[in-house]
Amino acid sequence: MGVVALADVAAGPSMGFLPLMAVGPAFAPLVGGWRRTAYVGGTALLLCLVLGWYDDMTTLRRGSVVVVSVVGVTLAGLVAVAMRRRREAELDSVRSIAEAAQRVLLKPVPKLAGRLRAAVSYTSAVAEARIGGDLYEVVAAPQGVRVIVGDVQGKGLEAVETAALVLGAFREAALDEADLVAVGSRLARSVDRQLDGEKFVTAILAEVSAHQVTFLNFGHPAPMLVRGGGTVDLPEPESYALPLGLSAHGTVDPQPYHAAFLPGDQLLLYTDGIIEARDGGGRFYPLTERAHLLKEDDPESALDTLRQDLLQHVCGPLQDDAAMLLLRYR
Template identity: 40%
Template sequence: MKRLALPTARYADGACVALLLAIAVADVLLGPEVTLLALFSAAPAVAASRTTARGVVGTGLFAAATAVPLALHDHQPGSPAGLLPLLALGLVTVFSAVTARSRTRHQRQLARVRDVVSAAQQTVIAPLPEASGPARIAASYESADDAAQIGGDFYEVVPIRDGVRLVVGDVQGKGLSAVHTAATVLAAFRESAPVSSRLETVGLKMSCALARRGTEDRFVTAVLAELSDDGTLTLLNYGHTAPLVLPAPGGAAEAAPDHPGMPLGLDTLGESRPGRHNRTLTPGDRMLFHTDGLDEARDTAGRFYPLATRTALLRDGTLTTSLEQLRTDVHRHTAPAAPADDSALLLLEYTGTSHSRADRPTHQIPGPAHLGCEKCVVIDCPIPPRLRPHNNPAAPPSRRHRT
């Protein structure tokens, strides 16, 4: 297992060594009438907060090696004025070494916990590809809790045949329960988005996943999007903040749904359907998908972040650079405090070129739609036709599912 790296010297911290030498020089300059031996005990105590137990012992030994000659210089080696400071130095060194050992053990445990959190983050919020289907993509996640790396906000992108699908969402509430809910919804999206023929089916399966989990007091706002190679964009909005469209010629507009949609988890309480928005993108158009942690970031006067007036930050440079500029501007707006809520950002640029087709072989066998899959991006599907769960009734009899 990888050992925890601590900012220490091998035997003594440099600052403690400098402190001991300064005390020794001051003691010599003040003469035998003034003794500073008692101050040497401070060195191992200070080292306990900065180095390992071994470093504390080294600091104590260095202090003793410096203090004994000073006691001889002051003619106090056998007097109480000379022995008591040396005894105190030994006791402080022992207790400080025990304290340093306990601190480093807790730091190693914390490092292991952070490794687990990092692994969980990679599971819930996996790194996105720079290009998928007809789009370039960049994403950014920021937790409001300095001690955490993940929260209830999430995003994901999956390629499909002739396009790409994505989701950006926000779980109601905070804490580990919100992370669990986000993982449940993302698992349903990752499973259904590549194979479902209709985007509404993907949303339905995400809602069903929440219902199976049985959390009645937890709901999720989300935006589902499908971008085809020809620029056709379909958005389904489940009570989420509308994405921002940035046309290449200039300007900005919200991709507002035709009607308010109910969040996932609440849509089963009555007859409801998600809000819908359709449009066509042209090459160079960008879109910002985000959670409410962005536009609800407040300054010291309680004013919300003016996203509508900051769209120029999303046009300059690469997608990653644009998101970095936006994050910096948000932090400047909320300074000196940090943003009070998690936020997930996903910036997409329509290129008009299908990246998912770049590596396809020139000779293709019949596509998955003819072999039982609905929307799968995999052209040379490795699953034998007889084992496909989504058997196509229109397929030749020899390729249908055999019961």
Template identity: 40%
Template sequence: MARSPEELGVTHGAGARRSLSALPPLLLLAGLLIGLFTPDEVRPLAFLATGMVSAAALLPLWGTVLAGVGGCAIYLGLMVHFEALTDGTAYSELATLAAIAGFAVFLNRLMDRRARQLVQVRSVAETAQLAVLHPVPRHVGHVTLECLYLAAAAEARIGGDLYEAVRTPQGVRLIIGDVRGKGLLAIEAAATLLSAFREAAHDTPDLPHLARRLETSIGRRAAQYPTVPGSEVAERFITALLAEIPEDEPVVRTLTCGHPPPLLLRQGEVRELRASAPSPPLNLGMLVSEEYHVDLAPFHPGDQLLLYTDGVTETRDRTGTFYPLAERVRAWSGESPHHLLNHLHRDLIAYSGGELDDDVAALVARRRPKL
């Protein structure tokens, strides 16, 4: 369920653009009124020129052409009205307006071309992101899963949020992570981690061994690029949370590497599973010598586990207040994973006013009753 805000009909930017589209004709009208009803020393040239240039940014080509022709026609009409057809200064100003009108058309074409290029870049970025985040099956063993991914609206700054679920002999193993930084390097780091997880999850006997395998893979990748100028590859780290849901025990095991704690949802209650001894993010494991620590919590049929990246809890409203995830999700804790993430999706968009500043990823796992 990797969807963007546009799929929910969030059209704040389009609505603002439609509202501003009235600005060019209003500026032209203001120029006409100023020319007719103010003293001679008050010139309408600035309003007419501003109306033409604003049309280039706010209107399609035909609107920009009409604004240019209209602005020049208004000024010429004022010249006729005030019998200024022999005034050289007036003709100079009319020529200036005609030049501005031509520039506005050129600017409109340039901005339209850039907009089309941005759409293509976004499309490529989304394709790259989806190539890394393979669709997670709805049912994996004894667990029902649902995923959510929302890309930040800012241009094409693809991020490194990631998630995966694998059925192994030890149970269903989950990972959710967040690569520091943006762009293709973040995608590459996420792809490296997910590839390592998909392979190592089947072979390692427990979560500490799995975390060490992932640390080794990320460390090897960073060691390959020690001198890439400006790449920050060697400094790039990944926060991650590993979870294991065994089939024959009503528990969930979690291991935290600098990642936000998951939420356990049970019968209307929300419990934050904070790590008793959190480990540093991946690619920073060499900074400490302690062993990875696993936390254990009851996880019965019907219980749900919500894993998420910090893009969720760091979403802000217009006052700058962070999104209160545990408080908001309590009302939906009895919903199915699919409906729970639908509620979360819509609530995040509404809370942020449609302007997400960071990528958002979430994964819900629900233990199904034994048949």
């Protein structure tokens, strides 16, 4: 508005810059409330009256039209502010409900589970979302600490719904079943009954007991074991089973396999959003080469360091959800 006023004074009444004064009240609702919009509109109206008198337009129809235009745009801006505030309130309400639902679905894992310390890092590929299609859980059962990390096919609300289904089935089975194979079988039956079409979930189940970890892999990336001496192992089954939800294809059930897990070792379970993250040159994130980043005493700080390194690798937002679950002995 100041530029328009200066241009009008410099050019004189012949150029007719005065109608551009309505641009100020038009943009005011985008950046402020009703007080600011009214203030900008009042300032524009005052400038129009002063410049109209200066240009000797007070008796001309054009001057009246400019004043009416500024008043009309200001009133429209006040209405727009009221509508924007109402929609912002509705959005805040919906967002608070969504965040509450997300906290119920992916509850914070216990920092201490049996003889283990646990930490989780989750980065959703969906802007302003805390969860997506990845899932995790830690359950301290009588047989040992049982965990799951999974990745649902797809994104958005449908993926969140499927993640809720898998987590609910695992939380119940992990406390009821005698061994990890029975947990996996019950989980597979529950998912098969409720998933439709070609939906599926890759998942890895683990049970830690007596310095040993047992795995059950449903088409999921191999876990990473970081030994106390710094060496890295990727325990893999002899043959991979298909993901959960695809048992109709007549595949064999996954077979359990074991690995030593001693004090001083670290077990990292993760989703493919970690190892498939690419940098600008198309290179995948070298997770095993970054195992030394997990050396910090606090497991949550160690995961945060690894997550920051991942974000630096991709130089931007992740294209897929990325979840990591770290287990250590106390």
